[in-house]
Amino acid sequence: MKEQVYINKSSEVYDAIVIGSGISGGWAAKEFCERGYKTLMIERGGVVEHRKDYSGENTPLWKQEHRGKVENILVDQQHNIQKQCYAFGNATKQLFGNDRDLPYTTKPGTEFSWIRGNMLGGKSLLWHRQTYRLGEYDFNANKLDGYGNDWPIRTKDIEKWYSHVEIHAGISGSKENLPNLPDSEFLPPFEMMAPEKAIKAKFAELYPERPLIMGRTAHLTKPSKLHISQGRVQCQARNECHAGCSYGAYFSTQSSTLPAAAKTGNLHIAPNSVVHSLIYDEKTNRVKGVRVIDNNDLSEREYFAKVIFVCASTIGSTQILMNSTSKKFPNGIANSSGVLGHYLMDHNYNSVASGDIDGFENEYYSGRRPSGLMMPNFYYKPDPKRGFLRGYALGASAYREGWDSQQHQDGLGVEYKNKIKQAGKWRFGLYAQGEMLPRFENQMRLHPTLKDKWGIPQIEFDVRYTENEQLMMEDAAEQSIKMLKAAGLKNVSGRSTHRPPGIAIHELGTARMGRDPKTSILNGFNQSHDIPNLFVTDGASFCSSAVQNPSLTFMALTARAVDYAVKEVAAKRI
Amino acid sequence: MKNDNASITASASIRTNEKSRRHFLKGFTTMLGGVAVGSLVTGNAISVAMAYVPSNDNMLTDGKIFNKNQLVLLKQICSIVIPKTDTLGAAEVDTHGFIDNQLYHCHTKEDQNTVLALLTLIDSRAKQQGSNSFIKLTAKQQFQLLTELDLGEHSFDQIQRADFKLLKQYICFGYYTSEVGATQELRYDPVPGGFKGSIPYKKSDPTWATRGLFN
Numbered sequence: 001m002k003e004q005v006y007i008n009k010s011s012e013v014y015d016a017i018v019i020g021s022g023i024s025g026g027w028a029a030k031e032f033c034e035r036g037y038k039t040l041m042i043e044r045g046g047v048v049e050h051r052k053d054y055s056g057e058n059t060p061l062w063k064q065e066h067r068g069k070v071e072n073i074l075v076d077q078q079h080n081i082q083k084q085c086y087a088f089g090n091a092t093k094q095l096f097g098n099d100r101d102l103p104y105t106t107k108p109g110t111e112f113s114w115i116r117g118n119m120l121g122g123k124s125l126l127w128h129r130q131t132y133r134l135g136e137y138d139f140n141a142n143k144l145d146g147y148g149n150d151w152p153i154r155t156k157d158i159e160k161w162y163s164h165v166e167i168h169a170g171i172s173g174s175k176e177n178l179p180n181l182p183d184s185e186f187l188p189p190f191e192m193m194a195p196e197k198a199i200k201a202k203f204a205e206l207y208p209e210r211p212l213i214m215g216r217t218a219h220l221t222k223p224s225k226l227h228i229s230q231g232r233v234q235c236q237a238r239n240e241c242h243a244g245c246s247y248g249a250y251f252s253t254q255s256s257t258l259p260a261a262a263k264t265g266n267l268h269i270a271p272n273s274v275v276h277s278l279i280y281d282e283k284t285n286r287v288k289g290v291r292v293i294d295n296n297d298l299s300e301r302e303y304f305a306k307v308i309f310v311c312a313s314t315i316g317s318t319q320i321l322m323n324s325t326s327k328k329f330p331n332g333i334a335n336s337s338g339v340l341g342h343y344l345m346d347h348n349y350n351s352v353a354s355g356d357i358d359g360f361e362n363e364y365y366s367g368r369r370p371s372g373l374m375m376p377n378f379y380y381k382p383d384p385k386r387g388f389l390r391g392y393a394l395g396a397s398a399y400r401e402g403w404d405s406q407q408h409q410d411g412l413g414v415e416y417k418n419k420i421k422q423a424g425k426w427r428f429g430l431y432a433q434g435e436m437l438p439r440f441e442n443q444m445r446l447h448p449t450l451k452d453k454w455g456i457p458q459i460e461f462d463v464r465y466t467e468n469e470q471l472m473m474e475d476a477a478e479q480s481i482k483m484l485k486a487a488g489l490k491n492v493s494g495r496s497t498h499r500p501p502g503i504a505i506h507e508l509g510t511a512r513m514g515r516d517p518k519t520s521i522l523n524g525f526n527q528s529h530d531i532p533n534l535f536v537t538d539g540a541s542f543c544s545s546a547v548q549n550p551s552l553t554f555m556a557l558t559a560r561a562v563d564y565a566v567k568e569v570a571a572k573r574i
Numbered sequence: 575m576k577n578d579n580a581s582i583t584a585s586a587s588i589r590t591n592e593k594s595r596r597h598f599l600k601g602f603t604t605m606l607g608g609v610a611v612g613s614l615v616t617g618n619a620i621s622v623a624m625a626y627v628p629s630n631d632n633m634l635t636d637g638k639i640f641n642k643n644q645l646v647l648l649k650q651i652c653s654i655v656i657p658k659t660d661t662l663g664a665a666e667v668d669t670h671g672f673i674d675n676q677l678y679h680c681h682t683k684e685d686q687n688t689v690l691a692l693l694t695l696i697d698s699r700a701k702q703q704g705s706n707s708f709i710k711l712t713a714k715q716q717f718q719l720l721t722e723l724d725l726g727e728h729s730f731d732q733i734q735r736a737d738f739k740l741l742k743q744y745i746c747f748g749y750y751t752s753e754v755g756a757t758q759e760l761r762y763d764p765v766p767g768g769f770k771g772s773i774p775y776k777k778s779d780p781t782w783a784t785r786g787l788f789n
Binding site: 060061062063065067068070072086087131190193194196209235237239240242316364365368369370400402410412413414416422423525 | 672747
């Protein structure tokens with residue numbers, strides 16, 4: 001008889017528990033299972049089965065309820081925060097959290113947008129799939145200017161793990177040999193459009209230190225035998241990824257890590273299991289399991305394991321640690337340093353600029369490319385003259401105006417209809433994704449009185465952008481406008497904006513790594529300084545945000561941490 | 575909730591034969607080579623059932639926001655803004671009925687009132703021209719009146735002009751996201767098969783109907 005994957009109650013002591021099933025949790029489960037560990041993956045939300053549960057997939061707008069928009073009543077009652085996410089719509093709404101059930105607060109005078117994907121696969125189903133390695137300057141940044149603590153690792157520690165995860169996940173991109181953006185193991189890059197190539201060439205001439213490259217993205221532009229054996233095929237360029245992809249053409253837990261983990265026969269999944277706290281055994285100084293509240297009927301149960309990996313998302317993981325109190329750890333488990341919850345970061349997407357491109361009337365494209373271009377951070381070297389610390393990358397892309405732009409023109413009737421039918425001007429835009437400094441003051445904490453429906457204390461955020469972030473975004477807008485004008489674009493406009501932290505959905509920090517147990521939660525292998533069999537491998541472990549989209553680093557850190565944990569277990573140190 | 579290992583690996587169970595899904599999955603098995611996949615995706619029955627279904631007889635009854643007379647007027651405006659050419663126009667695909675439904679479910683009261691006030695304005699200006707309603711004006715007079723509104727000229731001010739631009743947006747959204755608008759007037763390819771950064775374009779080629787899930 002086949003073993004059942006999905007479990008509810010179990011008294012078994014698993015070799016490993018992985019809390020969370022998103023990008024980090026999926027990788028942890030795969031790596032443990034492939035090393036022969038009986039692994040229990042715990043997911044707070046329900047099951048989303050690859051392919052069959054992508055209910056919004058491949059449904060053209062005229063077949064969607066409200067042509068892709070979401071009904072007012074539903075938004076007001078359930079998605080007042082989630083609606084801020086660009087990817088929230090009729091085809092995706094079931095993959096977003098229900099704000100009514102997931103309340104949180106912000107300290108008066110502060111804002112934080114917390115976007116949630118609480119289901120099997122987590123935000124691996126909803127991510128934007130941009131994948132970049134961190135570079136040596138990124139790992140050195142905190143040490144050089146003194147904000148945050150020094151990363152306990154450098155590129156040499158992690159590069160082979162980047163390669164390991166990239167080969168499995170499938171990353172498209174171009175080799176560039178850049179000083180601070182290491183190349184990945186690449187599948188071919190997506191093509192640039194003709195005006196993008198022209199602007200790239202113009203920038204290369206005007207700003208040789210600011211290359212414009214194709215976005216690096218976890219899409220199978222040319223699947224390897226390994227990918228095909230996973231049941232994944234080439235990206236079809238629908239650009240409807242957030243609704244789910246039955247081709248498995250973008251990396252998600254469902255398309256990539258879960259099938260690999262399941263294939264071993266070592267994987268079990270406890271869905272609808274909201275982790276309340278970790279069970280700590282003071283005598284052995286080990287975590288021995290987790291307390292879970294059932295997502296649906298609110299009943300309690302426990303699961304046990306020899307090693308516990310917390311991969312519940314940056315905020316989710318730290319919430320669990322904070323809510324796991326004991327005599328030895330009255331302020332949250334593994335928090336002897338007192339920095340748990342502090343140094344919360346996001347990326348700052350608060351500068352936009354765009355303009356018209358003359359010409360290229362005879363050029364068009366086919367397919368819907370699920371990625372834009374990237375101008376990597378050109379401020380990776382510190383410079384006191386700049387007036388602010390750290391830097392930003394610029395996302396970019398061209399498009400040719402369609403009906404949604406052309407509808408605004410004056411006119412009626414046949415002439416109006418025929419004008420809209422034709423492709424309009426080419427346009428090109430740049431938007432910034434800036435580094436946010438790690439600051440002690442930017443933090444999350446458990447609310448002293450408010451709880452959610454599972455009886456877990458709500459999170460209160462106290463996070464602000466400061467002058468450094470503001471000056472950086474003003475600079476980004478200024479530089480973007482200057483570059484677009486210099487490249488010959490017309491009607492260039494741009495500005496810095498004021499969207500709240502959190503909305504980039506790149507929450508990082510709050511359980512940072514570090515060499516010193518007095519100032520950090522985790523060591524250089526994502527292992528708790530205080531408790532040897534406890535690991536946190538998601539974004540919570542970051543010491544700085546850098547500017548790169550962080551998911552690829554979650555994958556690499558997680559795979560590396562599992563390898564280390566298994567060796568430590570074998571050496572009987574765990 | 576119970577399931578076995580095999581079902582979350584590549585060879586998931588075969589589900590449905592629904593036609594559009596078959597089209598979507600055309601070639602899927604070939605691409606996967608030796609891996610037996612078959613038809614893997616369920617139909618989106620709920621979503622399809624709840625999508626707005628264009629109607630031919632909604633002129634007989636009041637809508638959710640607009641009464642019968644207002645719907646008749648809105649239909650006429652739709653037919654003037656995006657008329658029938660060699661493809662159907664906005665009125666023929668029931669854009670007026672769609673707008674009534676969409677405004678009711680997905681827009682604010684303020685948006686709804688803007689359109690209601692605009693319809694009243696259009697009829698009242700028609701009355702000033704001696705007609706008892708906009709639809710009783712000649713085709714030429716109707717086109718003239720809406721053109722003045724569209725440009726904010728003569729008796730229309732810039733706020734009224736902006737309100738009409740908003741209504742034009744609703745009409746365009748309704749039309750270009752309809753099946754006729756997207757697939758016959760414009761170009762729509764549900765599964766492009768890959769991205770090409772450069773293809774030739776000439777002025778008579780229709781534009782792509784969409785750039786992805788969100789536009």
